[in-house]
Amino acid sequence: AQSVTQLDSHVSVSEGTPVLLRCNYSSSYSPSLFWYVQHPNKGLQLLLKYTSAATLVKGINGFEAEFKKSETSFHLTKPSAHMSDAAEYFCVVTRLSGSARQLTFGSGTQLTVLP
Amino acid sequence: EAQVTQNPRYLITVTGKKLTVTCSQNMNHEYMSWYRQDPGLGLRQIYYSMNVEVTDKGDVPEGYKVSRKEKRNFPLILESPSPNQTSLYFCASSPRGTGPYNEQFFGPGTRLTVL
Numbered sequence: 001a002q003s004v005t006q007l008d009s010h011v012s013v014s015e016g017t018p019v020l021l022r023c024n025y026s027s028s029y030s031p032s033l034f035w036y037v038q039h040p041n042k043g044l045q046l047l048l049k050y051t052s053a054a055t056l057v058k059g060i061n062g063f064e065a066e067f068k069k070s071e072t073s074f075h076l077t078k079p080s081a082h083m084s085d086a087a088e089y090f091c092v093v094t095r096l097s098g099s100a101r102q103l104t105f106g107s108g109t110q111l112t113v114l115p
Numbered sequence: 116e117a118q119v120t121q122n123p124r125y126l127i128t129v130t131g132k133k134l135t136v137t138c139s140q141n142m143n144h145e146y147m148s149w150y151r152q153d154p155g156l157g158l159r160q161i162y163y164s165m166n167v168e169v170t171d172k173g174d175v176p177e178g179y180k181v182s183r184k185e186k187r188n189f190p191l192i193l194e195s196p197s198p199n200q201t202s203l204y205f206c207a208s209s210p211r212g213t214g215p216y217n218e219q220f221f222g223p224g225t226r227l228t229v230l
Binding site (some may be wrong): 041 | 117119125148150155156158159160163173174205207218219221222224
């Protein structure tokens with residue numbers, strides 16, 4: 001079985017300060033991990049993905065995440081928050097079941113950016 | 116424009132009245148999936164399809180049906196909706212070629228209310 005835990009349901013930061021959104025996972029297999037962002041009343045958009053090629057993954061809009069196997073973590077960071085980063089963020093792990101693929105989503109972290 | 120479309124975007128119905136939410140993608144993707152999003156629970160997978168005529172249950176399939184007769188379409192059917200199926204529904208697609216690492220492309224969502 002696999003699971004994803006997003007450790008904070010809400011995070012507030014001031015514009016221009018760093019962002020840290022935390023994600024821990026458990027998986028019986030070598031995981032594929034993703035971060036998606038959902039802006040209000042919108043669908044989900046891929047921020048970045050980890051596929052075992054490199055442990056530090058860079059995504060769109062200045063976000064990056066580091067895969068740490070020893071800590072089973074995949075935290076999302078950004079050096080300087082922008083007002084447009086305010087959204088909900090989901091950590092996702094993919095599992096393989098035979099030839100099938102299923103995704104497990106975390107419960108989400110709502111990011112608020114204060115002026 | 117490459118996209119996933121869903122219809123309707125908003126639907127209010129009554130208990131027991133059969134309904135279908137359509138999903139269509141124009142990217143020739145093999146993999147399609149349905150999710151429901153509920154506050155504090157993230158997205159949970161309902162059903163997925165690896166290709167035409169190939170469908171399988173996700174984590175929360177009870178009360179739902181799907182079919183995949185054409186590659187581009189993946190309708191979600193609620194034969195007898197109940198209030199606990201009130202939720203925000205997302206359809207997604209991705210190419211199958213490189214296994215679990217592919218980005219999922221999400222539709223805009225369908226907000227369903229069952230009275």
